[in-house]
Amino acid sequence: MRKIIIALACCTVLLLIGYASYRGYRLYREKQWMRLARESAAKSDGRSEVLCLQQVLRVNPKNVEACRMMAGLIEARHESSALVWRRRVVELNPRSTEDRLALAKTALVLQDYAGATNVLAELDEAAKKSFSYHTLAGTAAMAVANRRWPKLTSPSRAASVK
Numbered sequence: 001m002r003k004i005i006i007a008l009a010c011c012t013v014l015l016l017i018g019y020a021s022y023r024g025y026r027l028y029r030e031k032q033w034m035r036l037a038r039e040s041a042a043k044s045d046g047r048s049e050v051l052c053l054q055q056v057l058r059v060n061p062k063n064v065e066a067c068r069m070m071a072g073l074i075e076a077r078h079e080s081s082a083l084v085w086r087r088r089v090v091e092l093n094p095r096s097t098e099d100r101l102a103l104a105k106t107a108l109v110l111q112d113y114a115g116a117t118n119v120l121a122e123l124d125e126a127a128k129k130s131f132s133y134h135t136l137a138g139t140a141a142m143a144v145a146n147r148r149w150p151k152l153t154s155p156s157r158a159a160s161v162k
């Protein structure tokens with residue numbers, strides 16, 4: 001009976017060591033791929049950066065920094081999927097005012113004015129006192145006004161309205 005208990009204890013210890021090693025290796029790989037992604041970003045090698053970030057996100061889909069970097073890369077190409085990545089960053093880091101403002105900015109750049117307005121409306125009072133907030137809110141208000149009254153905002157038509 002004693003030998004069985006010792007054998008079970010040894011197996012349990014081996015399983016725990018194996019699990020801890022596996023988790024440690026995954027963490028090591030994640031950090032290694034992030035380091036390579038940062039190096040690629042410093043070299044302005046977008047293709048390598050995307051590949052490294054994809055590896056990071058395969059290991060840990062909840063890595064906020066990798067999602068933020070991916071959003072920045074895609075936003076630089078003016079692709080609409082940048083909104084998806086910015087929303088994901090906000091979901092992973094809901095208390096970050098900077099990430100919410102970045103989401104609103106991306107929405108404005110991609111002409112999603114309703115989305116930008118909604119994100120700006122959800123900010124807390126302290127964030128609404130910042131310069132970035134007022135800049136984005138003013139840009140969103142002007143964009144909505146331009147969509148609503150395009151005749152009055154185009155220079156050629158404004159002269160004829162007098």
